[in-house]
Amino acid sequence: DAGVIQSPRHEVTEMGQEVTLRCKPISGHNSLFWYRQTMMRGLELLIYFNNNVPIDDSGMPEDRFSAKMPNASFSTLKIQPSEPRDSAVYFCASRRDRGEKLFFGSGTQLSVL
Amino acid sequence: EDKVVQSPLSLVVHEGDTVTLNCSYEVTNFRSLLWYKQEKKAPTFLFMLTSSGIEKKSGRLSSILDKKELFSILNITATQTGDSAIYLCAVEGTGGFKTIFGAGTRLFVKA
Numbered sequence: 001d002a003g004v005i006q007s008p009r010h011e012v013t014e015m016g017q018e019v020t021l022r023c024k025p026i027s028g029h030n031s032l033f034w035y036r037q038t039m040m041r042g043l044e045l046l047i048y049f050n051n052n053v054p055i056d057d058s059g060m061p062e063d064r065f066s067a068k069m070p071n072a073s074f075s076t077l078k079i080q081p082s083e084p085r086d087s088a089v090y091f092c093a094s095r096r097d098r099g100e101k102l103f104f105g106s107g108t109q110l111s112v113l
Numbered sequence: 114e115d116k117v118v119q120s121p122l123s124l125v126v127h128e129g130d131t132v133t134l135n136c137s138y139e140v141t142n143f144r145s146l147l148w149y150k151q152e153k154k155a156p157t158f159l160f161m162l163t164s165s166g167i168e169k170k171s172g173r174l175s176s177i178l179d180k181k182e183l184f185s186i187l188n189i190t191a192t193q194t195g196d197s198a199i200y201l202c203a204v205e206g207t208g209g210f211k212t213i214f215g216a217g218t219r220l221f222v223k224a
Binding site: 031033035041042043044045048050055056091095098099101102103104105106107 | 144145147154155156157158161201203205210211212213214215216217
């Protein structure tokens with residue numbers, strides 16, 4: 001299995017631009033999580049899907065952030081418009097079922113100038 | 114609100130030392146507690162704990178959970194430079210089945 005696949009690995013953009021991060025979970029996993037990691041705030045949960053349905057998006061910082069999971073093998077996290085304070089590493093993780101461990105992708109390092 | 118608090122936030126030790134990392138939590142209807150190690154990129158799984166008092170062990174690492182006092186510890190004996198990493202504690206509750214993480218403990222092991 002290829003594991004959780006995220007793209008791009010690195011993204012550098014200018015303030016105000018739209019950013020789209022992509023994630024392919026492990027096949028057969030029915031839960032998908034988006035996290036953001038910074039030195040100041042650690043690993044924050046942004047949104048969580050179960051069976052492609054958003055269950056909890058209380059961690060999404062504001063309306064500039066949106067996430068979709070159109071099918072079991074693909075999810076996107078979009079930031080529009082981006083701001084410098086959005087600079088962070090964004091991780092996607094998946095798990096087979098509730099109560100099981102998470103598998104993480106390699107992350108996307110986002111820099112907003 | 115569910116919460117995970119780890120301590121210390123950072124730690125510097127010498128090779129061969131033993132370290133204890135702490136994790137306390139508040140979660141709606143606790144289901145499990147997990148420990149992860151993060152080196153350069155993605156966190157990798159170490160342990161899952163669901164029952165109090167049962168030690169999980171893997172080589173020089175071990176962990177135990179106390180559901181009454183709502184905490185867990187991760188022990189590393191005879192530390193090596195390769196143990197240098199961020200150690201993350203996470204909990205899952207049945208309130209939403211989401212997994213939330215603490216801020217992590219940054220461990221640096223000096224040669």
